[in-house]
Amino acid sequence: MRLDSYVPEPVREQTMMLFASLGCVLLCASLIGAVLRWKLGAENGVVANLNARINAWWVMIAVIGLAFLGGRTGVVVLFGFVSFFALREFITLNQTRRGDHLALLASFFVALPLQYLFVDQNWYGMFSIFIPVYGFLFLPILACFGHDTTRFLSRNAETQWGLMICVYCISHVPALLALDIPGYADRNMLLVIFLILVVQSSDVLQYVWGKLLGRHKIAPNLSPSKTVEGFIGGVASSTLLGAALFWITPFNPWQAALMALAITLMGFFGGLVMSAIKRDRGVKDWGNMIEGHGGMLDRLDSVCFSAPIFFHLVRFHFAQ
Amino acid sequence: MSDRPTASLPARFAARIVALFLITLVRLVTGAQARWTGTAPLPRQRLYYANHSSHLDFLLLWALLPPRLRWKTRPVAGADYWNKSAVRRYLIRHVFNGVLVARGGDNSVGPNGERLNDPLSPVLAAIAAGDSLIFFPEGTRNANEEMLPFKSGLFHIARQCSQIELVPARIENLNRVMPKGELLPLPLVCTINFGVPVALQPDEPKDQFLVRARDAIIQMIPVQPPRSA
Numbered sequence: 001m002r003l004d005s006y007v008p009e010p011v012r013e014q015t016m017m018l019f020a021s022l023g024c025v026l027l028c029a030s031l032i033g034a035v036l037r038w039k040l041g042a043e044n045g046v047v048a049n050l051n052a053r054i055n056a057w058w059v060m061i062a063v064i065g066l067a068f069l070g071g072r073t074g075v076v077v078l079f080g081f082v083s084f085f086a087l088r089e090f091i092t093l094n095q096t097r098r099g100d101h102l103a104l105l106a107s108f109f110v111a112l113p114l115q116y117l118f119v120d121q122n123w124y125g126m127f128s129i130f131i132p133v134y135g136f137l138f139l140p141i142l143a144c145f146g147h148d149t150t151r152f153l154s155r156n157a158e159t160q161w162g163l164m165i166c167v168y169c170i171s172h173v174p175a176l177l178a179l180d181i182p183g184y185a186d187r188n189m190l191l192v193i194f195l196i197l198v199v200q201s202s203d204v205l206q207y208v209w210g211k212l213l214g215r216h217k218i219a220p221n222l223s224p225s226k227t228v229e230g231f232i233g234g235v236a237s238s239t240l241l242g243a244a245l246f247w248i249t250p251f252n253p254w255q256a257a258l259m260a261l262a263i264t265l266m267g268f269f270g271g272l273v274m275s276a277i278k279r280d281r282g283v284k285d286w287g288n289m290i291e292g293h294g295g296m297l298d299r300l301d302s303v304c305f306s307a308p309i310f311f312h313l314v315r316f317h318f319a320q
Numbered sequence: 321m322s323d324r325p326t327a328s329l330p331a332r333f334a335a336r337i338v339a340l341f342l343i344t345l346v347r348l349v350t351g352a353q354a355r356w357t358g359t360a361p362l363p364r365q366r367l368y369y370a371n372h373s374s375h376l377d378f379l380l381l382w383a384l385l386p387p388r389l390r391w392k393t394r395p396v397a398g399a400d401y402w403n404k405s406a407v408r409r410y411l412i413r414h415v416f417n418g419v420l421v422a423r424g425g426d427n428s429v430g431p432n433g434e435r436l437n438d439p440l441s442p443v444l445a446a447i448a449a450g451d452s453l454i455f456f457p458e459g460t461r462n463a464n465e466e467m468l469p470f471k472s473g474l475f476h477i478a479r480q481c482s483q484i485e486l487v488p489a490r491i492e493n494l495n496r497v498m499p500k501g502e503l504l505p506l507p508l509v510c511t512i513n514f515g516v517p518v519a520l521q522p523d524e525p526k527d528q529f530l531v532r533a534r535d536a537i538i539q540m541i542p543v544q545p546p547r548s549a
Contacts, residue, residue, distance in 0.1 A: 084507070088351060092509040098499045104506050287509055288353060 006071030008186035014248055018193055019065050026061065029054045046211070052292025060290070060299075064196070068189065073120070075192060076174045080116040085296040086166035086304075087112065089286040093278075094158040099146020103139045103159055111135050112167050119171050122178035131168040136160055165274075165304050166297070172307040179311075179319040181250050190248040194256075195263060195310050198242045199302050202264040203271070205241075206234030223275035226268075235264045250318050262313060263306040270305025327414060335414040342415070343383040346376060350497055350510040354384040357540070358515035359487060361386050365452055366485045368393070368514070369474060371467050371537055372456035373495035376505075380494055381454055382416070384512050393452040396443055398423045398460075419446045419453065423460075440476055447481045457533065461500065467538065470530040478520035478529065488515040488536040515540045 007015060033051040040047050067078035091104060111131060118127035140156040173195060177188045210230025218226045242260020246253045274297065278286065287295025297304075327335070346352070354361075370381060378395040385393055395412075399420040402412040412418040422439045438444075446453060455477075457470040478486060493510045518533050 085351075088507050088509055091506070092493060096496060101499060101502050101506065105504055108507055287351075289351070 006069060006074065008071070008189065010186045011189050014190060015068060015193070018190075018197075018248070019061070019068075022061055026054065026057055029057070049292050054292075056290045056292050072174075072177050072189075075177060075189070076116055076120045079170055079174045080112070082296065082300065083112055083116070083167045083170045084108070085289060086170060086286075086300055087162055089289075089295045089297050090162040090166050091159070093281045093283065093286070094155075094162060095151070096155060096159075097146070097148055097150060099148030099150075100143055100155055100159065102145050103142040103156070106139065106142055107135075107159060107163050107167075111139075111163055115167050115171050116174070119175050119178070124175075124178070127171065127175065131160075131163050135163050135168075139163075169304040169308050170300065172311040173303065175311055176314070179315055181314070181318050182320060184250040184318075187248075187250075191250075191314065194242070194245055194249050194259075195307065196303070197245065198238055198260045198263045199267045199306050200299075201241055202234050202238035202267050203299075203302055205237045206230040206268070209233030209237070219272055222272050222279065226271070226275075231268060235261070235268065238264045250314075259310065259313065263310050266306035266309050267302030270302045273305070274301035331414070338411075339415045342379060346379050346383050349505050349507055350376075350380060350494065351507070352380055352384055352510045352512065354512050354514065356514045358513075359517055361389055361514075363389060363392075364485055365447070365450060365483060366393075366487050366517075367447075367453045367455050367477065368487045368489050369455045369457050369533070369537075370489040370491050370512075372458050372461050373491070374461065374498050374500075376494055376498060377456065377461075377491055378416075378454045380491065380510060381489060381512055389452065392450075393454060394419050394446060395454040396421060396456070419443055419451075440473055443473075443477060444480060447477070447484055453484075457530075467534060470534050472526060472530065474533055475520070475526045475529050482520070485517045486519065486533065487517050488533065488540065489513065490515065490537045490540040513540045 030051075033047070033054050036047045037044070037051060042048065064078070067074040070077070087108065091107070096104065115127060115130055118130060139159055140152075143152070143156055143159075173192060176191045176195065179188060179191070181188070206226070207230065209232075210225065210227045213229040213233065214227030216228040217224065218228045218231055239257050239260045242263070243253050243257035245260075246256035249256055249259075251259060274286075278284065285294030286297035289295050290299055293299050368381060370377060378397070382390055382393065382395060395416055395418045397412055397416075397418045397420055399422050402408045402418065402420060412420065419442050421442055443453065443455075455474065457474040458468040459471040459473070460468070462468050474486070477484070490513045491510070492513070493508050496506065497508050497510060498505045515536055518536050520529055524532075
């Protein structure tokens with residue numbers, strides 16, 4: 001059995017090529033990081049954080065690559081776990097009470113697996129309403145069994161928000177695999193790679209442009225590290241990257257550019273929203289799972305907001 | 321190791337496997353992190369004292385100690401709870417190597433006012449033998465958000481064993497993982513903050529010391545790891 005036998009034949013070569021180029025980019029990044037550490041010293045906090053981030057990227061790319069070797073199921077399972085860790089970080093910062101125990105158990109161990117099961121079954125009519133309708137109605141019902149009315153509405157709203165962001169929104173990434181796009185059969189995995197590449201490179205490029213040229217803070221109350229220069233440079237360069245990647249998508253170059261623009265804008269605003277929540281909770285990071293980046297949600301805030309929009313744009317304009 | 325039952329090598333090996341399994345389990349469920357904000361994880365004789373809200377408290381604290389410290393650190397546990405069944409007895413004696421103390425027992429006083437059956441004597445013996453300890457000065461699990469006032473045990477230990485360092489530890493979120501009375505744990509991220517060691521001042525009154533030691537835990541605000549913007 002070939003190692004990549006679960007990867008559909010039409011995308012094997014391109015997938016390998018993309019991962020190989022990512023490896024080259026990371027190698028360059030690691031070299032730059034090593035040079036910076038040598039020039040500026042190991043005590044430099046920004047450089048140390050940069051190197052920690054690059055090292056974490058190696059691990060993340062390796063994990064994603066392994067999941068892709070598992071084909072469709074591998075990707076669904078990967079994002080199921082991603083959702084689990086994200087939800088864990090989100091609920092940890094929620095102001096839950098004892099009375100929420102049942103509703104929270106149901107969120108982690110019933111709603112989350114069911115959502116990914118529906119995605120895996122390609123049951124669009126169910127996975128697109130399961131959490132917004134059934135979760136929305138049944139979680140507060142379960143919370144009633146806690147017999148605790150203190151902040152009842154806000155507690156349930158927070159639980160529902162956690163499920164929407166961490167499970168519903170993130171599950172739209174593997175949901176891309178099931179879209180039926182004419183002339184693009186068996187190639188949907190590349191759509192997942194397109195989304196992840198554009199949204200994450202937008203984050204990275206905003207960070208790089210911001211560090212190089214950033215002077216004017218764009219929203220100091222929400223996210224002190226985001227700058228106007230980083231925003232413009234990041235969005236422009238990742239839109240270009242998206243356009244350059246048109247050959248792995250069902251889009252032509254300008255369609256790919258517009259899609260990438262939509263993804264990066266949603267990702268940017270997603271970062272702002274999630275940052276506002278963090279600041280209100282009095283923390284800088286959602287967690288510390290990923291060295292240098294913070295928690296799972298710190299890496300995924302932009303994906304949460306861009307994945308559903310990208311999914312529906314593709315579904316409406318390109319799928320059957 | 322004062323009261324560790326002498327066990328055969330395979331039995332000790334099995335106990336170690338059980339311990340490693342439980343440590344892995346509790347660390348996976350709680351995604352737990354130790355933050356040594358007030359002190360470093362040094363190989364000294366120490367007594368870690370913490371807030372107590374869940375049966376898993378000592379297991380988590382124990383699991384988060386670096387291995388070379390962990391196997392020299394023993395939890396102080398209530399004999400009434402841990403002697404109730406064979407499984408609990410096995411766990412506390414062989415797996416956790418706990419120091420069992422009698423709670424709310426004999427309070428009879430000798431002619432000079434000293435307690436005849438000092439419930440702390442196994443603890444003092446363990447300290448004399450060089451062990452580090454995990455200790456819950458509230459005496460019992462506490463379902464409320466606020467900590468109970470400390471019982472006097474911590475003071476007596478501090479007065480009689482000046483060689484042991486008292487390290488306050490604040491366990492965050494574990495009471496939300498498994499509130500009293502619930503069967504299934506929630507997978508929330510827990511943290512333990514280790515604070516600046518507390519020492520008994522010369523002539524410090526008991527109540528003042530106990531309040532100060534308790535405040536050392538209360539005032540430990542959960543700290544985010546530093547990260548450049």
